[in-house]
Amino acid sequence: MTKVTLTVNGRRVSGECEDRTLLVNFIRNNLGLTGTHVGCDTTQCGACTIHMDGRSVKSCSILAVQANGSEIVTIEGLAKDGELHPVQAAFKENHGLQCGFCTPGMVMTAVDMINRHGGELDETTVRHELEGNICRCTGYHNIVKSVLSAADSMKVKQAAE
Structure with missing residues:
Protein backbone atom coordinates (compact mmCIF):
# COMPACT_ATOMS: atom_id res chain seq x y z
CA MET A 1 0.00 0.00 0.00
CA THR A 2 1.15 3.49 -0.84
CA LYS A 3 0.20 6.69 0.95
CA VAL A 4 -1.29 9.34 -1.34
CA THR A 5 -1.71 12.94 -0.23
CA LEU A 6 -3.75 15.39 -2.30
CA THR A 7 -5.47 18.71 -1.90
CA VAL A 8 -9.06 17.97 -2.88
CA ASN A 9 -11.57 20.79 -3.15
CA GLY A 10 -9.29 22.95 -1.03
CA ARG A 11 -8.77 20.38 1.71
CA ARG A 12 -5.58 18.37 2.26
CA VAL A 13 -6.38 14.65 2.41
CA SER A 14 -4.38 11.44 2.62
CA GLY A 15 -5.13 7.79 2.17
CA GLU A 16 -3.51 4.49 1.40
CA CYS A 17 -4.10 2.55 -1.79
CA GLU A 18 -2.55 -0.07 -4.00
CA ASP A 19 -0.19 1.27 -6.66
CA ARG A 20 -2.66 0.20 -9.37
CA THR A 21 -5.61 2.18 -7.96
CA LEU A 22 -7.07 4.60 -10.47
CA LEU A 23 -7.53 8.18 -9.31
CA VAL A 24 -11.29 7.96 -10.01
CA ASN A 25 -11.54 4.99 -7.63
CA PHE A 26 -9.43 6.73 -4.98
CA ILE A 27 -11.70 9.78 -5.16
CA ARG A 28 -14.87 7.72 -4.94
CA ASN A 29 -13.86 4.91 -2.60
CA ASN A 30 -11.24 6.45 -0.33
CA LEU A 31 -12.60 9.99 -0.18
CA GLY A 32 -16.33 9.27 -0.59
CA LEU A 33 -16.76 11.88 -3.34
CA THR A 34 -19.15 10.06 -5.64
CA GLY A 35 -19.96 12.95 -7.96
CA THR A 36 -17.06 11.84 -10.15
CA HIS A 37 -18.57 8.97 -12.11
CA VAL A 38 -17.05 5.77 -13.46
CA GLY A 39 -18.31 5.20 -16.96
CA CYS A 40 -16.01 3.34 -19.30
CA ASP A 41 -12.62 3.00 -17.55
CA THR A 42 -11.02 3.64 -20.96
CA THR A 43 -11.06 7.48 -21.22
CA GLN A 44 -13.78 7.37 -23.86
CA CYS A 45 -16.82 8.80 -22.03
CA GLY A 46 -15.53 11.68 -19.87
CA ALA A 47 -17.83 10.93 -16.91
CA CYS A 48 -14.78 10.86 -14.61
CA THR A 49 -13.45 14.30 -15.62
CA ILE A 50 -11.96 16.35 -12.78
CA HIS A 51 -9.48 19.21 -12.56
CA MET A 52 -5.95 18.28 -11.61
CA ASP A 53 -3.55 21.15 -11.07
CA GLY A 54 -5.91 23.48 -12.90
CA ARG A 55 -6.61 21.37 -16.01
CA SER A 56 -9.41 18.97 -16.82
CA VAL A 57 -8.31 15.34 -16.92
CA LYS A 58 -10.05 12.01 -17.10
CA SER A 59 -9.39 10.47 -13.71
CA CYS A 60 -9.78 6.92 -15.01
CA SER A 61 -6.55 7.37 -16.97
CA ILE A 62 -4.38 8.39 -13.99
CA LEU A 63 -3.16 6.32 -11.11
CA ALA A 64 -3.75 7.80 -7.66
CA VAL A 65 -0.02 7.54 -6.93
CA GLN A 66 0.72 9.62 -10.05
CA ALA A 67 -1.52 12.38 -8.67
CA ASN A 68 0.26 12.43 -5.31
CA GLY A 69 0.82 16.05 -4.26
CA SER A 70 -1.62 17.44 -6.82
CA GLU A 71 -4.46 19.84 -6.35
CA ILE A 72 -7.76 18.21 -7.35
CA VAL A 73 -11.16 19.81 -7.87
CA THR A 74 -14.18 17.56 -8.28
CA ILE A 75 -17.76 18.50 -9.11
CA GLU A 76 -18.39 18.75 -5.36
CA GLY A 77 -15.81 21.52 -5.13
CA LEU A 78 -17.31 23.92 -7.68
CA ALA A 79 -20.19 25.43 -5.70
CA LYS A 80 -19.13 28.05 -3.16
CA ASP A 81 -21.08 28.99 -0.04
CA GLY A 82 -24.16 27.16 -1.30
CA GLU A 83 -24.18 29.02 -4.62
CA LEU A 84 -23.85 27.00 -7.81
CA HIS A 85 -20.87 27.66 -10.05
Missing part, protein backbone atom coordinates in the same frame (compact mmCIF):
# COMPACT_ATOMS: atom_id res chain seq x y z
CA PRO A 86 -22.01 29.61 -13.16
CA VAL A 87 -21.56 26.49 -15.31
CA GLN A 88 -23.68 24.40 -12.93
CA ALA A 89 -26.33 27.14 -12.90
CA ALA A 90 -26.30 27.34 -16.71
CA PHE A 91 -26.78 23.57 -17.04
CA LYS A 92 -29.76 23.83 -14.70
CA GLU A 93 -31.30 26.87 -16.43
CA ASN A 94 -30.79 25.58 -19.97
CA HIS A 95 -31.78 21.95 -19.35
CA GLY A 96 -28.26 20.77 -20.15
CA LEU A 97 -28.80 17.45 -18.42
CA GLN A 98 -31.23 14.59 -18.51
CA CYS A 99 -30.29 11.48 -16.58
CA GLY A 100 -27.33 13.35 -15.05
CA PHE A 101 -24.75 10.60 -15.42
CA CYS A 102 -22.49 12.55 -17.79
CA THR A 103 -23.23 15.92 -16.20
CA PRO A 104 -20.33 16.12 -13.71
CA GLY A 105 -17.80 15.38 -16.44
CA MET A 106 -19.49 17.78 -18.87
CA VAL A 107 -19.50 20.55 -16.27
CA MET A 108 -15.86 20.03 -15.32
CA THR A 109 -14.84 19.99 -18.99
CA ALA A 110 -16.88 23.14 -19.63
CA VAL A 111 -15.30 25.04 -16.72
CA ASP A 112 -11.81 24.26 -18.03
CA MET A 113 -12.84 25.10 -21.60
CA ILE A 114 -14.27 28.48 -20.59
CA ASN A 115 -11.21 29.28 -18.49
CA ARG A 116 -8.79 28.39 -21.29
CA HIS A 117 -10.69 30.38 -23.92
CA GLY A 118 -11.35 33.37 -21.70
CA GLY A 119 -15.06 32.90 -22.25
CA GLU A 120 -14.67 33.54 -26.00
CA LEU A 121 -16.45 30.47 -27.35
CA ASP A 122 -18.63 29.61 -30.29
CA GLU A 123 -20.77 26.56 -30.95
CA THR A 124 -18.18 24.88 -33.20
CA THR A 125 -15.45 25.16 -30.55
CA VAL A 126 -17.73 23.88 -27.79
CA ARG A 127 -18.86 20.89 -29.84
CA HIS A 128 -15.26 20.10 -30.80
CA GLU A 129 -14.01 20.28 -27.21
CA LEU A 130 -16.87 18.16 -25.88
CA GLU A 131 -16.01 15.30 -28.26
CA GLY A 132 -14.35 13.38 -25.41
CA ASN A 133 -17.52 13.47 -23.31
CA ILE A 134 -20.40 11.18 -24.20
CA CYS A 135 -24.04 11.84 -23.39
CA ARG A 136 -26.40 9.04 -24.33
CA CYS A 137 -29.59 10.98 -23.56
CA THR A 138 -29.35 14.21 -25.54
CA GLY A 139 -28.40 15.57 -28.91
CA TYR A 140 -25.98 17.91 -27.10
CA HIS A 141 -27.99 20.98 -28.15
CA ASN A 142 -28.85 22.03 -24.58
CA ILE A 143 -25.40 21.09 -23.32
CA VAL A 144 -23.78 23.39 -25.89
CA LYS A 145 -26.36 26.08 -25.10
CA SER A 146 -25.49 25.72 -21.39
CA VAL A 147 -21.75 26.08 -22.00
CA LEU A 148 -22.22 29.16 -24.17
CA SER A 149 -24.59 30.69 -21.63
CA ALA A 150 -22.11 30.05 -18.80
CA ALA A 151 -19.26 31.56 -20.83
CA ASP A 152 -21.31 34.73 -21.36
CA SER A 153 -22.30 34.83 -17.68
CA MET A 154 -18.70 34.41 -16.54
CA LYS A 155 -17.49 37.18 -18.91
CA VAL A 156 -20.09 39.57 -17.51
CA LYS A 157 -19.17 38.65 -13.93
CA GLN A 158 -15.43 39.16 -14.62
CA ALA A 159 -16.09 42.51 -16.31
CA ALA A 160 -18.03 43.68 -13.24
CA GLU A 161 -15.19 42.76 -10.86
Whole structure:
Protein backbone atom coordinates (compact mmCIF):
# COMPACT_ATOMS: atom_id res chain seq x y z
CA MET A 1 0.00 0.00 0.00
CA THR A 2 1.15 3.49 -0.84
CA LYS A 3 0.20 6.69 0.95
CA VAL A 4 -1.29 9.34 -1.34
CA THR A 5 -1.71 12.94 -0.23
CA LEU A 6 -3.75 15.39 -2.30
CA THR A 7 -5.47 18.71 -1.90
CA VAL A 8 -9.06 17.97 -2.88
CA ASN A 9 -11.57 20.79 -3.15
CA GLY A 10 -9.29 22.95 -1.03
CA ARG A 11 -8.77 20.38 1.71
CA ARG A 12 -5.58 18.37 2.26
CA VAL A 13 -6.38 14.65 2.41
CA SER A 14 -4.38 11.44 2.62
CA GLY A 15 -5.13 7.79 2.17
CA GLU A 16 -3.51 4.49 1.40
CA CYS A 17 -4.10 2.55 -1.79
CA GLU A 18 -2.55 -0.07 -4.00
CA ASP A 19 -0.19 1.27 -6.66
CA ARG A 20 -2.66 0.20 -9.37
CA THR A 21 -5.61 2.18 -7.96
CA LEU A 22 -7.07 4.60 -10.47
CA LEU A 23 -7.53 8.18 -9.31
CA VAL A 24 -11.29 7.96 -10.01
CA ASN A 25 -11.54 4.99 -7.63
CA PHE A 26 -9.43 6.73 -4.98
CA ILE A 27 -11.70 9.78 -5.16
CA ARG A 28 -14.87 7.72 -4.94
CA ASN A 29 -13.86 4.91 -2.60
CA ASN A 30 -11.24 6.45 -0.33
CA LEU A 31 -12.60 9.99 -0.18
CA GLY A 32 -16.33 9.27 -0.59
CA LEU A 33 -16.76 11.88 -3.34
CA THR A 34 -19.15 10.06 -5.64
CA GLY A 35 -19.96 12.95 -7.96
CA THR A 36 -17.06 11.84 -10.15
CA HIS A 37 -18.57 8.97 -12.11
CA VAL A 38 -17.05 5.77 -13.46
CA GLY A 39 -18.31 5.20 -16.96
CA CYS A 40 -16.01 3.34 -19.30
CA ASP A 41 -12.62 3.00 -17.55
CA THR A 42 -11.02 3.64 -20.96
CA THR A 43 -11.06 7.48 -21.22
CA GLN A 44 -13.78 7.37 -23.86
CA CYS A 45 -16.82 8.80 -22.03
CA GLY A 46 -15.53 11.68 -19.87
CA ALA A 47 -17.83 10.93 -16.91
CA CYS A 48 -14.78 10.86 -14.61
CA THR A 49 -13.45 14.30 -15.62
CA ILE A 50 -11.96 16.35 -12.78
CA HIS A 51 -9.48 19.21 -12.56
CA MET A 52 -5.95 18.28 -11.61
CA ASP A 53 -3.55 21.15 -11.07
CA GLY A 54 -5.91 23.48 -12.90
CA ARG A 55 -6.61 21.37 -16.01
CA SER A 56 -9.41 18.97 -16.82
CA VAL A 57 -8.31 15.34 -16.92
CA LYS A 58 -10.05 12.01 -17.10
CA SER A 59 -9.39 10.47 -13.71
CA CYS A 60 -9.78 6.92 -15.01
CA SER A 61 -6.55 7.37 -16.97
CA ILE A 62 -4.38 8.39 -13.99
CA LEU A 63 -3.16 6.32 -11.11
CA ALA A 64 -3.75 7.80 -7.66
CA VAL A 65 -0.02 7.54 -6.93
CA GLN A 66 0.72 9.62 -10.05
CA ALA A 67 -1.52 12.38 -8.67
CA ASN A 68 0.26 12.43 -5.31
CA GLY A 69 0.82 16.05 -4.26
CA SER A 70 -1.62 17.44 -6.82
CA GLU A 71 -4.46 19.84 -6.35
CA ILE A 72 -7.76 18.21 -7.35
CA VAL A 73 -11.16 19.81 -7.87
CA THR A 74 -14.18 17.56 -8.28
CA ILE A 75 -17.76 18.50 -9.11
CA GLU A 76 -18.39 18.75 -5.36
CA GLY A 77 -15.81 21.52 -5.13
CA LEU A 78 -17.31 23.92 -7.68
CA ALA A 79 -20.19 25.43 -5.70
CA LYS A 80 -19.13 28.05 -3.16
CA ASP A 81 -21.08 28.99 -0.04
CA GLY A 82 -24.16 27.16 -1.30
CA GLU A 83 -24.18 29.02 -4.62
CA LEU A 84 -23.85 27.00 -7.81
CA HIS A 85 -20.87 27.66 -10.05
CA PRO A 86 -22.01 29.61 -13.16
CA VAL A 87 -21.56 26.49 -15.31
CA GLN A 88 -23.68 24.40 -12.93
CA ALA A 89 -26.33 27.14 -12.90
CA ALA A 90 -26.30 27.34 -16.71
CA PHE A 91 -26.78 23.57 -17.04
CA LYS A 92 -29.76 23.83 -14.70
CA GLU A 93 -31.30 26.87 -16.43
CA ASN A 94 -30.79 25.58 -19.97
CA HIS A 95 -31.78 21.95 -19.35
CA GLY A 96 -28.26 20.77 -20.15
CA LEU A 97 -28.80 17.45 -18.42
CA GLN A 98 -31.23 14.59 -18.51
CA CYS A 99 -30.29 11.48 -16.58
CA GLY A 100 -27.33 13.35 -15.05
CA PHE A 101 -24.75 10.60 -15.42
CA CYS A 102 -22.49 12.55 -17.79
CA THR A 103 -23.23 15.92 -16.20
CA PRO A 104 -20.33 16.12 -13.71
CA GLY A 105 -17.80 15.38 -16.44
CA MET A 106 -19.49 17.78 -18.87
CA VAL A 107 -19.50 20.55 -16.27
CA MET A 108 -15.86 20.03 -15.32
CA THR A 109 -14.84 19.99 -18.99
CA ALA A 110 -16.88 23.14 -19.63
CA VAL A 111 -15.30 25.04 -16.72
CA ASP A 112 -11.81 24.26 -18.03
CA MET A 113 -12.84 25.10 -21.60
CA ILE A 114 -14.27 28.48 -20.59
CA ASN A 115 -11.21 29.28 -18.49
CA ARG A 116 -8.79 28.39 -21.29
CA HIS A 117 -10.69 30.38 -23.92
CA GLY A 118 -11.35 33.37 -21.70
CA GLY A 119 -15.06 32.90 -22.25
CA GLU A 120 -14.67 33.54 -26.00
CA LEU A 121 -16.45 30.47 -27.35
CA ASP A 122 -18.63 29.61 -30.29
CA GLU A 123 -20.77 26.56 -30.95
CA THR A 124 -18.18 24.88 -33.20
CA THR A 125 -15.45 25.16 -30.55
CA VAL A 126 -17.73 23.88 -27.79
CA ARG A 127 -18.86 20.89 -29.84
CA HIS A 128 -15.26 20.10 -30.80
CA GLU A 129 -14.01 20.28 -27.21
CA LEU A 130 -16.87 18.16 -25.88
CA GLU A 131 -16.01 15.30 -28.26
CA GLY A 132 -14.35 13.38 -25.41
CA ASN A 133 -17.52 13.47 -23.31
CA ILE A 134 -20.40 11.18 -24.20
CA CYS A 135 -24.04 11.84 -23.39
CA ARG A 136 -26.40 9.04 -24.33
CA CYS A 137 -29.59 10.98 -23.56
CA THR A 138 -29.35 14.21 -25.54
CA GLY A 139 -28.40 15.57 -28.91
CA TYR A 140 -25.98 17.91 -27.10
CA HIS A 141 -27.99 20.98 -28.15
CA ASN A 142 -28.85 22.03 -24.58
CA ILE A 143 -25.40 21.09 -23.32
CA VAL A 144 -23.78 23.39 -25.89
CA LYS A 145 -26.36 26.08 -25.10
CA SER A 146 -25.49 25.72 -21.39
CA VAL A 147 -21.75 26.08 -22.00
CA LEU A 148 -22.22 29.16 -24.17
CA SER A 149 -24.59 30.69 -21.63
CA ALA A 150 -22.11 30.05 -18.80
CA ALA A 151 -19.26 31.56 -20.83
CA ASP A 152 -21.31 34.73 -21.36
CA SER A 153 -22.30 34.83 -17.68
CA MET A 154 -18.70 34.41 -16.54
CA LYS A 155 -17.49 37.18 -18.91
CA VAL A 156 -20.09 39.57 -17.51
CA LYS A 157 -19.17 38.65 -13.93
CA GLN A 158 -15.43 39.16 -14.62
CA ALA A 159 -16.09 42.51 -16.31
CA ALA A 160 -18.03 43.68 -13.24
CA GLU A 161 -15.19 42.76 -10.86
